[in-house]
Amino acid sequence: MTEVASNERTAATAERRRRIVEAAVELAGEGGYDAVQIRDVAARAGVALGTLYRQYSSKDQLLITALAGQADILRVRLAQRPPQGPGPADRVADVLKRATRALTRSPNLTAAMVTALSSREADAAEAKHEVERILHTIIAAAIDGDDVADFDGVLRVLGYVWLAVLNAWVGEMLDSDQMSHDLATAAHLLLDGR
Secondary structure, eight states: OOHHHHHHHHHHHHHHHHHHHHHHHHHHHHHOGGGOOHHHHHHHHTOOHHHHHHHOSSHHHHHHHHHHHHHHHHHHHHHHSOOOOSSHHHHHHHHHHHHHHHHHTSHHHHHHHHHHHTOOOGGGHHHHHHHHHHHHHHHHHHHTTOOOTTHHHHHHHHHHHHHHHHHHHHTTSSOHHHHHHHHHHHHHHHHHOO
């Protein structure tokens, strides 16, 4: 296979993957987790069912991949417009507030992605780790080199709090304002003790 043919094949595969994820996002946005049926995703993406399964073994893996994509978009936007605040807790709170605002714009999609993120499916583990890596990168950038005791532990706990608060929002136990407030509180407790 020539290098040109290999590049074309790689580009075609990436385009199919993009269409598959986009189709899953659309279906989840329309009807939540249960609306994401693999056959429907394949049909909407215009790919064969076997092609979809070669790329994604389940809807959980697919939805978590979509979440990783959204987190990466947030990372890029934060690089373009850095978080605001005099200290690391303020900047992390700003990041978490922006992430919250973005996720609450599409409640069905967010609920579907959070449901998938809570799955125990082994094939979804790598996609979950990718979401975690991106979230850690975003929070680390907001901390911006400030000295933080147990830096890795703080990043890990903020990720846990973020997931717990998202689960509470999805379960309608709190609204988006309370979600933002609770995330900011966690950032301040962990980063500056107030």
